[in-house]
Amino acid sequence: MNNIYLTMLIPAVVSVLGGLLAVFWNPSHHMRSLIQHFAAGVVLAALAVEVLPELGREHAPGWVLIGSFAFGGLVMYAMKLWSIRMELAAKTLSKSEQWNYGLILATFMDVSVDGFIIGAGFAAGANTGLVLALGLSVELLFLGLSLVSETVKGWRVAVITSLLAFVVLAGTFMGYFLLKGASVSSISAILAFGVAALLYLVTDELLIEAHEVEEKPSSTLWLFSGFLVFWSIQLFSA
Known part of the structure; x- marks a missing residue:
């Protein structure tokens, strides 16, 4: 049990390390694009090798999975519209006052959802929780880099x-304790919602931001490398 609690700390610790990394390292736009490709590959691997197979093993009713996934997609779409409105509102401020509130608030909401999904993974099984924690930790490690701007940098990041x-961390513990001992359908519903949220993270955040700069053909290799590295770790740790 103590090992599970320690494992739950991984994403939080990695998030702090990512902030410290952003203080001392400001990579080029091209390097950020490569990192985002790699992180997208890791998240896709977490879905493909653990979360979706776990949903198959649980044998939850199909309508529960379909409905939860659809609801997750609608929630992510609503968050997208809301974050766009916040970013447009932020642009009306002067440059000296401008913080990207839309990005920051959307990031906090994304991370809270991610934490709850990790907690649901631990409620489903220690291995599922570990895979989700490691997969999302890669995203959190470089999250600080994506928040860096002219007005948000250094100690603020x-x-x-x-x-x-x-x-x-709060989302993880909340998800774990609320869903610990819950029915298979309840846990599967949260995980199906999580699949939609993670697909949104990959397709509408990581890869779109990665494609904002001119790419080289090798960029695609970083996507596959992220997938392969995570899959290899999962295979050899099984």
């Missing part, structure tokens, strides 16, 4: 990522 660490 470190503070924000530390708060994100608290949010993801």
